[in-house]
Amino acid sequence: MNPTPSRRAALALLLALGSLATAHAQSDKPLRLIVPLAAGSTVDAVARAIAPGFGKATGHPIVVENIVGAGGIPGTTQVVKAPKDGLTLGMISSNHVINPGIYKTVPYDSLKDITPIAVLATVPLVLVVNPALPVANLKELLAYAKANPGKLNYGSAGNGSTLHLAGELLISETGIDMKHVPYRGTGPLITDLIGGQVQLGFVSISQVGPQVKAGALRALAVSTPARSAALPDVPTVAQAGVPQYGFDAWIALIGPAGLPKAIVDSDYAAVKAALASPEAQTAMAAQGLTILDKGPELAPAFFQSELAKHQKLVKQSGATLD
The missing domain is CATH 3.40.190.150 (Bordetella uptake gene, domain 1)
Incomplete structure (x- = not known):
């Protein structure tokens, strides 16, 4: 048989x-x-x-x-x-x-x-902003950035880090003008995102999930081609208006x-x-x-x-x- x-x-x-x-x-x-x-x-x-x-x-x-x-x-x-x-x-x-x-x-x-x-x-990243920034989604962020060139600061875990390059790809795909602020690791970055010293940044979902759920940070989009099960209600960057974007x-x-x-x-x-x-x-x-x-x-x-x-x-x- x-x-x-x-x-x-x-x-x-x-x-x-x-x-x-x-x-x-x-x-x-x-x-x-x-x-x-x-x-x-x-x-x-x-x-x-x-x-x-x-x-x-x-x-x-x-x-x-x-x-x-x-x-x-x-x-x-x-x-x-x-x-x-x-x-x-x-x-x-x-x-x-x-x-x-x-x-x-x-x-x-x-x-x-x-x-x-x-x-x-893969390690999905999420684009988060300080809640004081008057934007509710990625389209509003891009419109704000274009209306205020060079006034937004985006933080990362250091020069050349994946968080830095995720931001560079967003700049490349949209033509917005933002200033990069490198930190020595994600801990200080998250502290300053919450404090408002920098307005936005890409961070791994596992590191800011609790802050997003508590309202200390606002999640606008995830970097990956598909949504993350950890933040199912947050669209991808591509879904939110930048169709060619994909980074993880x-x-x-x-x-x-x-x-x-x-x-x-x-x-x-x-x-x-x-x-x-x-x-x-x-x-x-x-x-x-x-x-x-x-x-x-x-x-x-x-x-x-x-x-x-x-x-x-x-x-x-x-x-x-x-």
Whole structure:
């Protein structure tokens, strides 16, 4: 008797997971998962959420290691220089494709020196304004900005940050004139948004959701092509009147260049299994993330297009960090 399609799919998954131990030799050794950002960041939260399931699927104990500084360059450098045995991987963010434009020297090629394994999730951003600003929606904001050129200040988490580039893309698509105010992180930015020192900015939904619900900030639009489940009543920027706009930060799993295909494929199967766990799903939802399914076949093209897009925005912004 031939197995049913559902039984065939289940068998295929079991065979894929069963091959992980073969692809990952010496399974008693720990797998080092480098997060080139601070503990407590969104990327760090994702790494720790999937670590238990990822470790179970690969047969390795997972050690999440934070190596911070210079937009993630020191941590990513350790990933690209690691042996090609699959025991050192990296959990990176959009900074990876921004850094070549804002740093004069990056000690690796952002495309050639990595092996993309999976793009795990996107981080929706929301455009918020201080409630004292007399605008109720994005169209009114754009009209206000055009009537008052150069008078609006938009804040970000720093020069060349994703929050900065999200604002630059809005300027590019609409022709409005706003002044950029860089902060040292999102904490001070949110404080000054609420206080009115800056009038608007793009911030990740997880970081300002409570302030939006409390009325301390007004949400005008989300940056992603589709609405966010975390703010279902807030339209996208495209829906709100800027049809070509689309911007989101993202999180991806990479290894050093030349990682054997067997390891890449098994890691992709393992991370998919980890993301499907209730614990990971809950953690991702709490961060306001949208889970993606871009594996080793789709991830390289994604990296190429994101590098081109972000480098164009960096050049437009004139941002530099050294």
